[in-house]
Amino acid sequence: MTPDLLEEGARRVQEHQALVERQNNTASGGRNASTGRIATPGEVDVTHGRILYLQDVSVSFDGFKAINKLSLDIAPGELRCIIGPNGAGKTTMMDIITGKTRPDEGTVFFGSTIDLLRHKEADIAQLGIGRKFQKPTVFEQLTVFENLELALKTNKGVKASMFFRLDSLQSDRLAEILVTIHLADSVNRLAGNLSHGQKQWLEIGMLLMQDPKLLLLDEPVAGMTDEETARTAELFLTLKGKHSLMVVEHDMSFIRTISEIVTVLCDGSVLAQGTLDQVQADERVIEVYLGR
Ligand SMILES: Nc1ncnc2c1ncn2[C@@H]1O[C@H](COP(=O)(O)OP(=O)(O)OP(=O)(O)O)[C@@H](O)[C@H]1O
Numbered sequence: 001m002t003p004d005l006l007e008e009g010a011r012r013v014q015e016h017q018a019l020v021e022r023q024n025n026t027a028s029g030g031r032n033a034s035t036g037r038i039a040t041p042g043e044v045d046v047t048h049g050r051i052l053y054l055q056d057v058s059v060s061f062d063g064f065k066a067i068n069k070l071s072l073d074i075a076p077g078e079l080r081c082i083i084g085p086n087g088a089g090k091t092t093m094m095d096i097i098t099g100k101t102r103p104d105e106g107t108v109f110f111g112s113t114i115d116l117l118r119h120k121e122a123d124i125a126q127l128g129i130g131r132k133f134q135k136p137t138v139f140e141q142l143t144v145f146e147n148l149e150l151a152l153k154t155n156k157g158v159k160a161s162m163f164f165r166l167d168s169l170q171s172d173r174l175a176e177i178l179v180t181i182h183l184a185d186s187v188n189r190l191a192g193n194l195s196h197g198q199k200q201w202l203e204i205g206m207l208l209m210q211d212p213k214l215l216l217l218d219e220p221v222a223g224m225t226d227e228e229t230a231r232t233a234e235l236f237l238t239l240k241g242k243h244s245l246m247v248v249e250h251d252m253s254f255i256r257t258i259s260e261i262v263t264v265l266c267d268g269s270v271l272a273q274g275t276l277d278q279v280q281a282d283e284r285v286i287e288v289y290l291g292r
Contacts, residue, residue, distance in 0.1 A: 044111035044128060044213050046076040051214055051244045057096060057106030058268070066092045067103065068268035074214075079240040081255045082248045083279075084265035085288050090248045093265070094216050097246075098131050099124040110214070130212030134219045136199035140192030144183050144202055147191050148174050151206035173209065180238055181205040182231055197228030201235065214244045221254050233257040252276070264288075 044051060052074040059067045067089045074080050084090055095101035096108060099121035108116040116124060125131075138147050152170060166174065178184040181201040186194065191202055200220060207215060220236075221229045229251070236258050239245060249255055255262060255276055262279050264272040272282045279285050 045113045046111050048112045049075055050109075051076045051078075051111060052097065052246070053107070053109040053112075054093075054097075055107040057093075057103045057108060059092060059096065059101060059103045066268050067096065070106070070265075070269050072263060072270060074244055074246060076213075076244055077241045079236060079245045079247065079258060079260065081259040081262045081276075082246060082265060083250070083252075083255065083262060084271070088265040089268040090265055091218065092268070094131065094218060094246075094248070097124075097216060098129060125210075128211070128213035129216065130207035130210060130214070131216045132200075132203055132207060132218060132220065134222055136196070136203045138191040138194075138199050138202050138206070141190065143188050143190055144178070144194070145174070145187045147202055148177060148205055148209055151209035173211075177205045177208050180208065181235065195225075195228070197224045197232065200224070200228075200232070204235070208239075208243075212243060214246070215239070217245065217247045219249055220247065221249065221251050229254055230257075 050073045052072075054070055054072045057067055057070045058065060070089070070093060072093075082090055082093075092101060096103050097116065099116065099119055102117070110116050110124075110127060110129065114127060116127075116129075119127065139150065142150065149166060152166070175184075178187060181204060183194075183198060183201060183205065186198065191199060194202060204215075204217075204220075217236075221232050224232060233254060236245060236247065240258075247255075247258070259276050261273060262276050263270055264279050264282075264285050266284075266288045271288065272279045272285050274282075
């Protein structure tokens with residue numbers, strides 16, 4: 001696909017996004033639009049109104065309980081922020097959801113039918129859970145376009161990858177994602193020449209190419225400039241509704257911009273949950289942040 005075509009695609013996508021935004025501003029908000037629908041095979045069943053469900057999950061490392069009877073659930077399309085002091089268990093929780101760490105006990109479901117504890121890490125990514133680690137891991141020698149294209153080739157065999165060509169749906173999708181991640185003007189730039197924030201957006205774009213239902217994002221604005229942080233907030237607000245997001249962050253002003261419900265983890269379980277104002281006024285939360 002040529003840059004001209006991409007620009008044309010990007011323009012169409014901008015018009016489409018404006019339309020979707022207008023539709024989402026209706027009384028129902030469109031946020032839980034998938035709730036109540038019957039899932040078809042291959043789709044995540046969210047008819048019970050939950051895309052992620054953890055109950056009484058525990059894991060110990062050498063006798064130390066990093067996660068302790070953790071129960072938490074997330075609605076489809078929700079943007080959930082997770083905060084907590086160092087060592088609270090935030091990364092370990094994400095490791096459990098993505099199959100990197102197996103809990104000693106508890107239940108972890110994706111939708112109401114997929115038992116994540118029965119799946120391997122690679123299968124879980126295929127099922128539609130994308131994870132972004134703190135450090136950007138883009139291919140610096142490739143262009144923005146090539147990085148996004150490559151995201152579609154992953155898990156294809158060598159021969160299939162060599163002959164891989166984007167079809168028109170995938171091209172439209174790539175153009176749409178370029179606009180979403182604020183990189184429509186940088187299609188042909190080498191990823192290595194992007195700023196730190198742009199690399200983070202590109203990596204999020206690579207995850208989006210696989211159309212994940214749930215995105216887990218670990219400290220996405222660490223090291224970003226204020227402007228990049230503000231644009232990342234915009235990006236997450238755009239993704240909310242179309243995807244479910246779990247964002248672990250220490251930057252409270254960023255959390256204030258994007259959050260609805262905030263979950264506070266401490267000592268491997270949920271200490272408090274509510275709006276940012278509610279949890280910040282909670283004595284137990286003040287104690288774990290200031291009292292240590
Ligand atoms: N593989 C492991 N072996 C031993 N201990 C571990 C292991 N992984 C995590 N821990 C311990 O479990 C606890 C929770 O760690 P975790 O990294 O999940 O916390 P966190 O909330 O992500 O912290 P931070 O905000 O600093 O990233 C910590 O005390 C950590 O040292």
